[in-house]
Amino acid sequence: MSYTSFMEIKCLAFDVDGTLTNDDKKIDDRTLHSIQLAMKQGIQIVICTGRNLKGCEFIYKKLNLESGNHYLSMINGQQIYSFQSKKTYHDSVFNKEDCFKIEQVAKKYHCLARFTCDNDAYFYGSLSNYIREIKRWMKRRNKKGSMVKGTKFNYHRIPFKNYEFDFPINKIVFFHNPDFFSIHLKDIQNDLNDCECMLVSDYWMEIMPKGVNKAHSLKKICELNGYTMENVMAFGDAQNDIKMLQEAGIGVAMGNALPEVKQIADIITDSNNDNGIGKVIDDIVLGNLVDETKDFV
Numbered sequence: 001m002s003y004t005s006f007m008e009i010k011c012l013a014f015d016v017d018g019t020l021t022n023d024d025k026k027i028d029d030r031t032l033h034s035i036q037l038a039m040k041q042g043i044q045i046v047i048c049t050g051r052n053l054k055g056c057e058f059i060y061k062k063l064n065l066e067s068g069n070h071y072l073s074m075i076n077g078q079q080i081y082s083f084q085s086k087k088t089y090h091d092s093v094f095n096k097e098d099c100f101k102i103e104q105v106a107k108k109y110h111c112l113a114r115f116t117c118d119n120d121a122y123f124y125g126s127l128s129n130y131i132r133e134i135k136r137w138m139k140r141r142n143k144k145g146s147m148v149k150g151t152k153f154n155y156h157r158i159p160f161k162n163y164e165f166d167f168p169i170n171k172i173v174f175f176h177n178p179d180f181f182s183i184h185l186k187d188i189q190n191d192l193n194d195c196e197c198m199l200v201s202d203y204w205m206e207i208m209p210k211g212v213n214k215a216h217s218l219k220k221i222c223e224l225n226g227y228t229m230e231n232v233m234a235f236g237d238a239q240n241d242i243k244m245l246q247e248a249g250i251g252v253a254m255g256n257a258l259p260e261v262k263q264i265a266d267i268i269t270d271s272n273n274d275n276g277i278g279k280v281i282d283d284i285v286l287g288n289l290v291d292e293t294k295d296f297v
Contacts, residue, residue, distance in 0.1 A: 076208050
């Protein structure tokens with residue numbers, strides 16, 4: 001594949017955890033420098049993440065996105081926020097009937113489920129699963145690879161029976177151990193085939209309404225700004241990044257990405273700990289095009 005065939009890059013889209021941030025949940029200084037140079041050339045930045053607004057704050061402030069025409073695509077594309085217009089755009093959410101169905105699947109596989117509505121998180125599962133996950137959560141908070149930095153929720157535990165949510169739910173997360181998901185992921189995806197079910201880490205699966213994904217939100221941002229997905233370079237590492245990488249003009253998988261993400265990517269770069277993003281930006285956006293046969297790993 002020759003990258004001379006791609007149109008001009010007008011937008012850089014970044015997943016956060018495992019992509020834009022390293023394992024310490026920081027943006028590498030070299031990566032930051034490359035992104036800032038791209039921004040000076042007028043390239044638009046979009047943060048595409050499963051996080052909510054509060055969880056993105058430490059990222060957009062570090063990049064100074066509030067000063068320009070940049071965007072957040074949050075909750076896997078369910079919400080889009082424009083820093084320039086200060087507008088928020090919303091996609092589909094889960095209703096009461098959707099939640100009932102997903103509760104039954106959580107029971108079937110003995111998963112702890114987290115139903116989120118803005119800044120409220122409702123844990124649905126057996127008491128033993130709830131205690132198990134809270135213990136693991138606390139251990140992960142200060143360890144490398146934690147996905148909780150910057151995330152602020154009001155936590156609630158709800159009864160492990162049919163629970164009626166009388167308000168819309170943005171996103172649902174299933175928690176279990178890595179061995180469980182290596183065995184049962186496909187089964188859960190089949191049971192919830194009318195949803196978007198994506199493995200984000202080895203212990204964490206995210207569930208969204210059908211059609212709500214990062215690619216769909218990026219298309220909306222393209223339309224708002226007068227360019228197409230061919231003008232987008234997107235970076236990711238997990239299953240919730242696959243459609244975004246597939247539909248972008250250039251899809252870049254991190255060196256630490258899941259195998260299925262690398263398989264569909266146009267480029268495989270270095271890991272999130274080794275300036276993988278900065279190297280691609282330097283070679284393709286800011287400098288000479290890379291050799292079409294070259295991986296950065």
